[in-house]
Amino acid sequence: MSLAPRLDLRQSQSLVMTPQLQQAIKLLALSNLEIEAFIAEEVERNPLLDNGSSEEGGEPENAADAEPLRDGPADSDELLMTGAGSGEAGLDVDFETESFHHDSAADSIGGLDGGLAAGGTAGGGMSEDGPDFENITSDSIALADHLTAQAGTALSGPELFIAQHLIDQIDEAGYLSVPLLDIANRLGVPLGQVEEVLEVIQSFDPTGVGARNLAECLALQAKEADRYDPCMERLIDNLDLVARGDRARLKRICGVDDEDLSDMIRELRNYDPKPGCRYGGDPVPAVTPDVFVARRGEGWAIEINSATLPRLLVNRTYYAELSGPAKQDKASRAWLSDCLASANWLVKALDQRQRTIIKVATEIVKQQEAFFLKGVAHLKPMTLRQVADAIEMHESTVSRVTSNKYLSCARGLFELKYFFTSAIQSSDGGDAVSAEAVKSAIRALIAVENPKKILSDDTLVEMLRAQGFDIARRTVAKYREAMGIGSSVQRRRQKALEGVN
Incomplete structure (x- = not known):
């Protein structure tokens, strides 16, 4: 073999992630609200994009909110790269009796709003456009501002200066963690x-x-409620015994009987251990469903929530006005052509995103139909690969589609990831069951347990096995802890403190 240098010409094929393909993949993982912000940025950047807010506008090249249940693509992965599409029918949908001409479920009375009543009158305090999620939570001010306003009316001079410094040292839970001596010296x-x-x-x-500690915080609230008698004072001074559930020692220390101790503990539990958390902090954003699912006859109607998506069009009238040969030089025409190509691709990518979401949601409803009909106990184990194989897409595409997406149905609002659970083998040799179904069974058993005979994890294993769930004790403990349910010892103490007989 010769080792001399030489030039060779080789031909090979490779898949290159173009910027457009990267953008289409990125859009799949965004929620509807994130898509809305993304479109707003693109409209500002591209003069040929029109979100429908202006009165002027040419005929659309394609609409991003096209009917999702009609004319869907045969292969979403292929369309991401080619932009081609073919016909597709929804899941068990009778197009002769159903109408899908609305922009979203919220546009029709009794629409596909699941349990949210977004289109009807079941939910009170809603406008014609649906619920105003942004006004559900009241406006809140920061705890420091709230305290400063009160200090300005109650104090003045040096005391107000000291109060302002103390308020600055109070944490978000409402506690003063800095020693007073340090503040005085400072x-x-x-x-x-x-x-x-x-x-x-x-x-x-x-x-x-x-307050400087939990005991002082509870004592202040007991004084405000006029319940800070000597017995309550001794109870608050022995919170460690309350945590351990040592009722015998608490009765001796407080000098009360079982009934009075139960009333005192019940009163104590009504107090707020973190009063400062009522103020300040960023408001919790409302979860908006991306897909509506509703029962229609013998099948299911599935629809994208287009109410949260602006209508995106390509303004060809404006393009025709700007593309006149006498109005532009060569560089300007090239820039305008790039804008047109970018706008066309974005509209197609958004349209394909909605079709892909519908396709994945349709397969989820098909495989988890028992859940939508009968509840969580009938949730089946399902993986991303199962859905991907059924709809002939890549597993990563299904993963992106189900990220940050929520489905609204008659049983409530669920993240699409919720329907993908691991399998638990049945003890009677039947079909495997979902881990969520096992958690639901554990929760139901603990909810009805006898306070005098708290169920241990071993007992739960036996009871679950009798129901057909072949599960180990450590798995029961793991699921119980994941649901925030304490051990049998902790639950026994809890029942004792609540005075449940």
Whole structure:
């Protein structure tokens, strides 16, 4: 073999991730609200894109909110690269009796809103456009601002200055974690004056704010409720015994009987251990469904929630006005052509995203039909590969489609990932069951357990095996902890503290 240098010409094939293909894949993983923000940015950047808000606009090249249950692509992976599409029918949908001409489920009375009543009148306080999720949570101010406003009306001069410094040291839960002596030395004021100002702050709303520990926080709330008698004081001083459920020692220390102790503990549990958490913090964003599923006759109707997606069009009228030969030079025409190609691709990619979501959701409903009909106990084990093989897509595509997407049905609002669970082998040799079904069974058994005979994990294993769930004890413990349910010892103490007989 010759080792001399030479030039060879070789021909090979490779799949290159073009920027357009990368954009299409990125769009699959975005939720509807994220898509809305993405479209707003693209409309600002591309003059040929029109979101339908203006009165002017040419005929659309394609609409991003086209009917999702009609004319779907035969292969979504292929369309991501080619933009081609072919016909596709929905799951058990009778097109002769059903109508899908609305932009979204919220546009029709009794639409595909699942349990959210987005299109009807079942949910109170809703406008014609559906529920106003943004106004469900009330406006909140920061805890420091709330306390500062109260300090401005109750204090003045040096006391107000000290109060402001104390408020700055109060954490988001409402506790003062810095020693008062350190604050007094830092400000150069007597410790007694700082204590007096703190006492004023502790009288502010919310009750319990400014406490230095949990006991002081509960004591402040008990005083506000006029329940801080000597018995309650001794109970609060022995919170460690309350946590351990040592009722015998608590009765001796407080000098009360079983009934009075139960009432005191019940009163104590009504207090807020973190009063500062009522204020401040970022509001929790409302979860908006991406897909609606509803029962229609013998089948199911599945629809994209297009109410959260702006209508995206290609403004060809504006393109014709700008593309005149006398109005542009060569560089401008090239830029305008790039804008047109980018706009066309984005509209097709958004349209394909919706069709892909519908295709995946349709297969989920098909495989999990027992869940939609009978509940979580009938949820079947399902993997991404099963859905991907059924709809002839890649597993990674299904994973992206089900990320950050929510499905609304008559049983509630569920993340699409919720329907993918591991399998638990049945003890009677039947079909495997879903891990979520096992969790539901564990929760149901613990909910009805006898307070005098708390179920241990071993007992739960035997009871689950009798129901056909072949599951190990460590798996029961893992599922129980994942659901936030305590052990048998913890539940026994809980029942004792609640005075349940």
